[in-house]
Amino acid sequence: MTYIIGLTGGIGSGKSTIADLFAELGVPIVDADVVAREVVAPGSPLLAQIAEHFGQQVITAEGGLDRAALRQIVFADKDKTEWLNQLLHPVIRQRMLRQLQQQTALYVLWVVPLLIENKLTEYCDRVLVVDVSEAIQLQRAVRRDNSNIQQIKKIMQAQVSRQQRLAKADDVINNDRPLSESEKDLRAQVLQLHQYYLALAGKKHEK
Numbered sequence: 001m002t003y004i005i006g007l008t009g010g011i012g013s014g015k016s017t018i019a020d021l022f023a024e025l026g027v028p029i030v031d032a033d034v035v036a037r038e039v040v041a042p043g044s045p046l047l048a049q050i051a052e053h054f055g056q057q058v059i060t061a062e063g064g065l066d067r068a069a070l071r072q073i074v075f076a077d078k079d080k081t082e083w084l085n086q087l088l089h090p091v092i093r094q095r096m097l098r099q100l101q102q103q104t105a106l107y108v109l110w111v112v113p114l115l116i117e118n119k120l121t122e123y124c125d126r127v128l129v130v131d132v133s134e135a136i137q138l139q140r141a142v143r144r145d146n147s148n149i150q151q152i153k154k155i156m157q158a159q160v161s162r163q164q165r166l167a168k169a170d171d172v173i174n175n176d177r178p179l180s181e182s183e184k185d186l187r188a189q190v191l192q193l194h195q196y197y198l199a200l201a202g203k204k205h206e207k
């Protein structure tokens with residue numbers, strides 16, 4: 001079985017940014033956000049269930065999921081977040097585990113925002129956390145998603161705290177500094193971790 005590195009971090013912490021650097025080194029990626037989009041593709045049974053539960057307001061004119069509309073609805077109410085999680089998470093989990101099983105590389109990077117929340121660390125050989133201060137996280141997520149502060153704060157509340165996440169980390173990449181200053185350092189850190197993971201995976205493989 002391929003060695004599994006779980007990469008996690010809060011909303012807007014920089015998981016995709018860091019995952020891209022691993023991908024540049026040829027590391028295969030299994031990405032929860034990609035799988036989460038696939039399972040609610042137009043025409044899927046899960047999309048139909050979401051429309052039935054929340055109404056046609058969450059469906060676009062083209063018949064796809066109106067993600068901004070659903071985001072607004074689900075994160076405003078814990079019960080609604082919970083309902084959506086219970087519907088989607090088992091399916092997302094099953095698909096991701098299947099993708100992990102199909103890997104043939106020495107190690108795979110498994111990018112999951114809710115790795116700790118959903119107790120998926122048990123499938124990981126190692127956990128890599130992208131860490132940022134909450135103020136920076138908020139600022140970047142608001143800017144990227146063209147969203148308001150309150151909504152991002154609500155999403156952050158649906159995730160574990162920075163401390164809880166760090167407590168589960170084997171390795172940490174801090175992403176507080178602006179990319180214009182830190183890109184070279186981040187690349188160097190990723191390369192060092194890559195070599196380390198190859199060595200660890202190689203050892204496990206020999207056993």
Ligand SMILES: CC(C)(COP(=O)(O)OP(=O)(O)OC[C@H]1O[C@@H](n2cnc3c(N)ncnc32)[C@H](O)[C@@H]1O)[C@@H](O)C(=O)NCCC(=O)NCCS
Nearest residue numbers: 010011032033036067068070071085088092113155158159
């Ligand atoms: C509500 C949805 C439609 C909003 O879509 P949108 O395109 O605006 O956001 P996107 O999917 O890119 O998510 C952005 C970030 O929000 C956070 N987030 C998303 N869903 C959740 C959740 N259920 N609980 C906590 N945080 C979440 C993650 O950090 C994620 O990276 C979407 O987030 C969704 O379907 N969520 C439920 C599935 C899920 O839990 N996905 C997270 C990975 S398993």
Ligand SMILES: Nc1ncnc2c1ncn2[C@@H]1O[C@H](COP(=O)(O)OP(=O)(O)OP(=O)(O)O)[C@@H](O)[C@H]1O
Nearest residue numbers: 010011012013014015016017113140144177178179
């Ligand atoms: N060091 C940095 N300096 C400036 N901007 C950054 C930095 N790292 C990431 N960003 C930007 O912040 C935003 C969030 O980063 P990214 O999408 O990588 O986070 P993420 O953890 O994958 O987010 P999510 O969980 O919401 O999908 C993006 O617009 C990205 O370009």
